[in-house]
Structures are given as structure tokens and as C-alpha cells.
Amino acid sequence: MKGLSIVEADSLFPAEGVDAWIGRLRRVLPLYGNAFSVEESVGRRTALARFLGSRLFSNDTGCLVCIKETGIFPSCEHFDLFDTYRLGAGETRCLEDAPLQIFSPGEDAALISILCLIFYFSWNAEIASMDARWLITVSHDDWIEIRTYDIDRIEADDFGPSGILVPLGSV
Numbered sequence: 001m002k003g004l005s006i007v008e009a010d011s012l013f014p015a016e017g018v019d020a021w022i023g024r025l026r027r028v029l030p031l032y033g034n035a036f037s038v039e040e041s042v043g044r045r046t047a048l049a050r051f052l053g054s055r056l057f058s059n060d061t062g063c064l065v066c067i068k069e070t071g072i073f074p075s076c077e078h079f080d081l082f083d084t085y086r087l088g089a090g091e092t093r094c095l096e097d098a099p100l101q102i103f104s105p106g107e108d109a110a111l112i113s114i115l116c117l118i119f120y121f122s123w124n125a126e127i128a129s130m131d132a133r134w135l136i137t138v139s140h141d142d143w144i145e146i147r148t149y150d151i152d153r154i155e156a157d158d159f160g161p162s163g164i165l166v167p168l169g170s171v
Contacts, residue, residue: 001110003091003098009064018100022066022126025135029147035168038119038142044164045119048144051164052127052136053112061131065101065114069124072140077121085113102130143168 009018016024038045070077082095089110091098103111118125118138127136135147146165 001086001089001091001104001107001114002102003086003089003093004100004102005093005098006100008098009066009100009102012064012102018064018066021132022128022135025128025132026137026147029133029135029149032146032148032151033165033167035143035145037166037168038138038144039166040142042120046116047164049112049115049119053115054108060105061129062102062104062107063111063127063129063134065103065111065118066126066128067095067099067101067118067123068126069140070095070121072124073122082117082121085117 004012006018012018013021038048079095086095086101091101101114115127117123122140122142123138124140125138127138128134133149137145137147
């Protein structure tokens with residue numbers, strides 16, 4: 001895992017910049033189902049982070065996590081936990097200075113940890129595979145959207161209403 005500033009992330013996408021790249025993915029990737037609930041249970045949030053981290057992004061290209069907004073529910077946040085985790089990975093800058101994280105193949109555990117913190121702290125985030133085949137939008141309002149061409153990777157296991165992905169409004 002490596003933290004990135006907006007300028008550093010933009011250099012990965014010189015033709016358009018990171019925000020435009022994510023916006024393009026949002027427009028071109030098909031939406032899988034509708035929105036899905038991020039349930040209140042810490043165990044369910046952890047399971048969802050594991051599902052997303054180990055299933056959706058276990059490829060040869062890695063992924064990019066862009067934390068878009070924090071501070072919506074300050075009582076849910078504990079920046080010392082987040083900053084200490086990133087410091088352990090070698091990132092000394094605060095989230096404001098380096099709001100993106102890039103994960104290389106094989107860094108599933110670090111990705112899952114960051115996703116857990118995003119879910120626990122009720123932050124808005126975008127998670128994109130570097131091969132541009134996945135985009136996950138996470139909302140502070142406890143829902144996610146999945147956009148992908150790889151529908152079979154989701155449906156390979158039973159993650160339906162009784163599983164990890166619970167359609168919004170059915171809980």
C-alpha cells in the first residue's frame with residue numbers, strides 16, 4: 001500500500017487525471033444490480049470489506065482507493081487509528097495530504113483493513129481496479145454501488161440476499 005496525493009495520483013492518469021478517470025469508469029461500467037446496504041453490524045461490515053478486498057480486486061493489476069469525504073459523522077471517526085495504520089505501512093502524511101491509496105497485487109490484507117476503516121468511519125470513497133474493470137462507490141449513508149464487467153466474479157458464489165450483498169432497502 002502506498003499513499004498518494006491528488007497530484008501524485010493524477011500522474012498515474014496523465015491524459016485525464018484521477019477524478020476524470022473515476023468519472024469515466026462510473027459512466028462506462030455497467031451497474032451490478034442496484035445499491036447494496038452496508039449493514040450496521042461490525043461483523044457484516046468486516047465481511048463486506050473482506051468480500052470486496054479478496055474477491056473483487058484479487059487480480060494482477062491492483063487497485064486504487066480514493067477517500068472522497070470524511071467528517072460527516074465525527075463520532076464514528078478515530079483518525080489516530082487510521083493514521084497509525086498508514087504509518088505502519090510507511091505513509092507519514094495525513095489523509096488530507098494523501099487521500100488516495102494504491103494497492104499492488106497481493107496486498108489484499110492491507111486493502112481489507114482500509115476498507116474496514118472506511119466502513120467503520122462512515123466515509124465516502126471510490127475503489128477502482130487499475131485495469132478499469134471495477135468501480136465501487138461507498139457512501140456514508142451506508143450503501144455501496146458496484147460497477148463491473150465481471151458479473152461472473154460476483155455471482156460465482158452465493159452472495160445474494162442471505163449473503164454479503166444485501167440489496168438496499170431489504171434490511
